[in-house]
Structures are given as C-alpha cells and as structure tokens.
Amino acid sequence: MHDLLQQDFGLITELIREHAAQAPTRRALVEGERTLTYGALDALMNRTAAALQRDGVQVGDAIAICASPSIEYAAVFLGALRAGVAVAPLAPSSTPESLLRMAADAQARLFFLDAGVAAALDAAPTPATAAPVPRIALDGSSAGGALHDWLAPEGATPARANIRPDTPFNIIYSSGTTGEPKGIVQGHGMRWAHVQRGDQFSYGPNTVTVLATPLYSNTTLVMFFPTLAFGGTVVLMPKFDALGYLQLAQAQRATHTMLVPVQYQRIMARPEFDRFDLSSFLFKFSTSAPFSAALKADVLGRWPGGLIEYYGMTEGGGTCILEAHLYPTKLHTVGRPAATSDIRLIDDEGREVPRGEAGEVVGHSPGMMTGYHGQPGKTREAEWFDPAGKRFIRTGDVGRFDEDGFLLLFDRKKDMIISGGFNIYPSDLEAVLREHPAVAEVAVVGVPSEAWGETPVAFVVGRPGSDTKADALLQWFNGRVGKTQRLAALQFIDELPRSAIGKVLKRELRERYAAP
Structure with missing residues (x-):
C-alpha cells in the first residue's frame, strides 16, 4: 500500500x-450506530459506479449531491469517483435558487439529495431555464427515486474508467448563498497530492478521524480522503454540538480530527472539558478561518496530541502549515510553506515585494485547481504568473513573512479598510478588542464615510455576565489606538453571522450597519 502512495499519480x-481486499471487515465509515466495513464500502462503490455507467454518465460528467453527511452520501461520492464522474457537493444552507443554479452550472446528470433539501427545492419557483434532473433520495424518503432501487445489483462490477491527473474529481462552489456560482474544479492529481502528504501525520489503519464539518466543504474533504486512502476509519457527526463531540471522540478513541476555530472555541469553553479522556488523539487540525493565538495555546495546553493549522484555499496554489505543538512561539502565524509549495507576496502592480514587506499572498504547488468551471475570465483573474511563466493562484489575503519564514496574515485584501488614505487591517483592531475581559468574539468591518471614504465599526459578542456598555468599550478601545485606527461605532450583538464552516460573514455585518 505504501508503494502505491509513492507513485506520482494514483x-x-x-x-x-486494496484495503477491502486485505481487510474487508475493518471499519471504513461510522455514522451514529451504523458502521460500513471496507468490504461493504467497496461493493457499494462498485454498485454506484456501475449504475452511473448504465445510465450513460461518462468520465468527466458530473453529479450533484446535497444532503446531510451520511454513509450513503460518502459511498455515492466515492462510487462516482471510481467511474471517473466528478462530484459537485452542494451546501444545503444555500437558497433553492442557488442550488438549482449550481447544479445547472455543473451540468449535473443526477441530483442526490435528502428530504430536507427536497422540501426547500419544492417550495421555491423553478426557473424556466432549469432543465429537469433526475433525483435520487439518499435517506429513504420520497425526495426522489430510492437509492437501493437505482443502484446496480449486488455483485456488479463497473468497467474500469480512464482517469488522468486532470480528470475532474470534484467541483466545489465558493458562492452558495448569493451571487453567481463559482465552481472550483479540482482534478484527481490535486487530490492525490493532498493524500500523499498524509504520511507525515500518522495516518494508517488504526486512524479514527472524527469529522463534524459538512462533506460539501473542502475543510472536511482534506481529511476525509487521506483517512480512507490510508485504511483508517471516518466517524461522521452530521450535526455538531460541543458536548456531543466530546462524548463521541472519547467513545470512538479518536486519533485525528478537523475542526474550524469556532468549534474549538465552543469545545474548550465546556466546563466539563477536562473530565473527558482524549488521550487517544495524535493530531488535531484546523483551517478555513482565523485561529487566534490564545485559543491555539489553550488547545495545546489542555488537549493531548499535536495541533496542525493549514492555511490555503480550496482553489489550491499553496499551503502553509503551522505545527503549533513544535513552534509554540509562532502561534500568531499560519506557519511556513509546505515542502511542495512556493508562496510569494506581490504588490498591487503584480510585482514581488522585498522580504519583510507586506503583500498579497500567491501560491504554487502540485495541488492547484484546473480553473473555475465554465468561467475562463474568472480563472484568469485568480492567476498570477512570475517572470518565468510559473503559474500561481492569488489568495486575496495580505500577509508578511517574519525573519524565520513564518507567514503572518493581516486580512483579506477586500476587507482592508482605506480611511483617509491610510490602510487599516481589521485584524489589528480585533486583536486589541479581544484584550478586554468583556469581549468574547469580535469582527471589525469598514463602512462608507463622507469624511474619510471608509471608517471602521466593530460588532462584539459579550462574555456572559458582563455589564460593560458599548459606549464604555468604544471609549476604552479608542484610547488605546492611533487616531487613524479609531472606531466610528461599536455594537453588541448576540452572535456573529457565520458560514457553515465558521467563517464570519462580514458582508452581512456591513449590510446590518447600513440598514435603517
């Protein structure tokens, strides 16, 4: 098995x-009380691939999946890959109109869904241009045709598909709630590169990975596939809650997990956290959203096993890795470029900046998207080429390398506030506000200003029991920063709006401030 992973492509x-042949009774997937062995998973993948081939779905065609995480979801995803069919995993939280647009954009031949998604779609008007796509229900509901009826018969064997490194593996949509969909096409070669780096993080047959983020998210998939590629067990937690996660991780003797920072925050805040036995953990991972140094330190101090932060994009390009347990003085960074990544910083004119200066982060690696599905113009906007013609993907993030080669991130370029000609990074202001004992969470955004062009405002989630008023906190903050960084306003809110993988939706905060 190890020899296969050494190949340039597989x-x-x-x-x-191979795992099914060597250890057919080993657990592959766990969901609640249900378990699917490698032998059963391999057979279900064969039946899925054979059914797709029977229905005329060709290598390079796509299917869409939109449902809660389940064993069936995972098996259909993997079976489609065996047939060389790309998977477009869609977010159930998207509007029905967006779901239909994304499925149409992917040119999905079949739509796999569950009852909740079907109810939302059926309640929304169908665009006149939307072509009907056959629906298959993953959950035994009336959302579509029954999965067990659609699958090829037991024992079916699909024809071997001709799959190359650039054959589309999945299409992940980066705009699922508003605006036009933008499908990120990742090839089989890109996913193979992700799997190969798993060797350095102790993946193997004894791995038990608990996943509490959705299967449509690249955050989840960067651990889902390596776990199975190395013969481990994936434990799916369809709906996250902090206490339930701790109970599940302890019961399953979890060795690996992927959590976004807000999930770590909620888990560490549980008063009974220290009573759980988490000694089985080897590695914990995080990505997708800013991870504060203080929270990393808390995880390192109280939760056994290493802590790894990945910084990168679904589009690929380059990855930085922070092995937090090895570099406890670098928790304010996102680590150093991975061995196979070339990370550079450029200015607004597309020129590389001198060492030590800030610039937009661009990256090159073996794991890069083919492009945005059907949008060559958007693909070109996301690319940067060095003078030698080497292709990089632009992140839109602003950062700087420290003297040891660790990358410090300031903000998304689009979130940077230009006030009176000065560049203001919201993350700098948020870091100051977090020092106040009344502040649990905070987000700073720029809003229009007649006097300054833009001006910063803050939205704060207070700590339970605090009676600090907004005016007092505003005065406290403005007394600690320079004149150009002062907040124009500060509001307490019950919670910050977040995506399903924990990213703060700053656009919604700007709209909230602008609303009468």
Whole structure:
C-alpha cells in the first residue's frame, strides 16, 4: 500500500479497493450506530459506479449531491469517483435558487439529495431555464427515486474508467448563498497530492478521524480522503454540538480530527472539558478561518496530541502549515510553506515585494485547481504568473513573512479598510478588542464615510455576565489606538453571522450597519 502512495499519480478509489481486499471487515465509515466495513464500502462503490455507467454518465460528467453527511452520501461520492464522474457537493444552507443554479452550472446528470433539501427545492419557483434532473433520495424518503432501487445489483462490477491527473474529481462552489456560482474544479492529481502528504501525520489503519464539518466543504474533504486512502476509519457527526463531540471522540478513541476555530472555541469553553479522556488523539487540525493565538495555546495546553493549522484555499496554489505543538512561539502565524509549495507576496502592480514587506499572498504547488468551471475570465483573474511563466493562484489575503519564514496574515485584501488614505487591517483592531475581559468574539468591518471614504465599526459578542456598555468599550478601545485606527461605532450583538464552516460573514455585518 505504501508503494502505491509513492507513485506520482494514483487513484484514491484504488487504495480503498486494496484495503477491502486485505481487510474487508475493518471499519471504513461510522455514522451514529451504523458502521460500513471496507468490504461493504467497496461493493457499494462498485454498485454506484456501475449504475452511473448504465445510465450513460461518462468520465468527466458530473453529479450533484446535497444532503446531510451520511454513509450513503460518502459511498455515492466515492462510487462516482471510481467511474471517473466528478462530484459537485452542494451546501444545503444555500437558497433553492442557488442550488438549482449550481447544479445547472455543473451540468449535473443526477441530483442526490435528502428530504430536507427536497422540501426547500419544492417550495421555491423553478426557473424556466432549469432543465429537469433526475433525483435520487439518499435517506429513504420520497425526495426522489430510492437509492437501493437505482443502484446496480449486488455483485456488479463497473468497467474500469480512464482517469488522468486532470480528470475532474470534484467541483466545489465558493458562492452558495448569493451571487453567481463559482465552481472550483479540482482534478484527481490535486487530490492525490493532498493524500500523499498524509504520511507525515500518522495516518494508517488504526486512524479514527472524527469529522463534524459538512462533506460539501473542502475543510472536511482534506481529511476525509487521506483517512480512507490510508485504511483508517471516518466517524461522521452530521450535526455538531460541543458536548456531543466530546462524548463521541472519547467513545470512538479518536486519533485525528478537523475542526474550524469556532468549534474549538465552543469545545474548550465546556466546563466539563477536562473530565473527558482524549488521550487517544495524535493530531488535531484546523483551517478555513482565523485561529487566534490564545485559543491555539489553550488547545495545546489542555488537549493531548499535536495541533496542525493549514492555511490555503480550496482553489489550491499553496499551503502553509503551522505545527503549533513544535513552534509554540509562532502561534500568531499560519506557519511556513509546505515542502511542495512556493508562496510569494506581490504588490498591487503584480510585482514581488522585498522580504519583510507586506503583500498579497500567491501560491504554487502540485495541488492547484484546473480553473473555475465554465468561467475562463474568472480563472484568469485568480492567476498570477512570475517572470518565468510559473503559474500561481492569488489568495486575496495580505500577509508578511517574519525573519524565520513564518507567514503572518493581516486580512483579506477586500476587507482592508482605506480611511483617509491610510490602510487599516481589521485584524489589528480585533486583536486589541479581544484584550478586554468583556469581549468574547469580535469582527471589525469598514463602512462608507463622507469624511474619510471608509471608517471602521466593530460588532462584539459579550462574555456572559458582563455589564460593560458599548459606549464604555468604544471609549476604552479608542484610547488605546492611533487616531487613524479609531472606531466610528461599536455594537453588541448576540452572535456573529457565520458560514457553515465558521467563517464570519462580514458582508452581512456591513449590510446590518447600513440598514435603517
């Protein structure tokens, strides 16, 4: 098995086939009280791939999946990959109109869904241009045709698909709530590169990975596929809650997990956290949103096992890795470029900046998207080429390398506030506000200003029991920063709006401030 992973290119589905042959009774997938062994998973993947081939779905075609995480969801995803069919995993939290647009954009031949998604779609008007797509219900409901009826018969074997590194593996949509969908096409070669780096993080047959983020998210998939490629067990937690997560991780003797920072925050805040036995953990991972140094330190101090932060994009390009347990003085950074990544910083004119200066982060690696599906113009906007013609992906983030080569991030370029000609990074202001004992969470955004062009305002979630008033906190903050960084306003709110993987939706905060 190790020899297969040394190849420049291979197929994750072939690795699963090997595990099924060598250890058919080993657990592959766990969901609640249900378990699917490698032998049963491999057979279900075969039946899925054979059914797609029977229905005329070709290599390079796509299917859409939109449902809560489940064993069936995972098996259909993997079975489609075996047939060389790309998967477009869609977010159930998207509006029905967006779901239909994304499925149409992917040119999905089939739509796999559950009852909740079907109810939302059926309640919304169907665009006149939307072509009907056959629906298959993953959950035994009346959302579509029954999965067990659609699958090829037991024992079916699909024809071997001709899959190359650039064959589309999945199409992940970065705009699922508003605006036009933008499908990120990742090839089989990109996913193979992700799997190969798993060797350095102790993946193997004894791995038990607990996943409490959705299967449509690249955050989840960067651990889902390596776990199965190395013969481990994936434990799916369809709906996250902090106490339930701790109970599940202890019961399953979890060794690996992927959590976004807000999930770590909620878990660490549980008063009974220290009573749980988490000694089985080898590695914990995080990505997708800013991870404060203080929270990293808390996780390191109280939760056994290493802590790894990935910084990168679904589009790929480059990855920085912070091995927090090895570099406790670098928790304010996102780590150093991975061995196979070339990370550079450029200015507004597309020129590389001198060492030590800030610039937009661009990256090159073996794991890069083919492009945005059907949008060559958007693809070109996301690319930067160095003078030698080497292709990089632009992140839109602003950062700076320290003297040891660790990357410090300031903000998304689009979130940077230009006030009176001065550049203001919201993360700098948020860091000051977090020092106040009344502040649990905070987000700073720029809003229009007649006098300054833009001006910063803050939205704060207070700590339970605090009676600090907004005016007092505003005065406290403005007394600690320079004149150009002072807040124009500060509001307490019950919670920050977040995406399903924990990213603060600053656009919604700007709209909230602008609303009468």
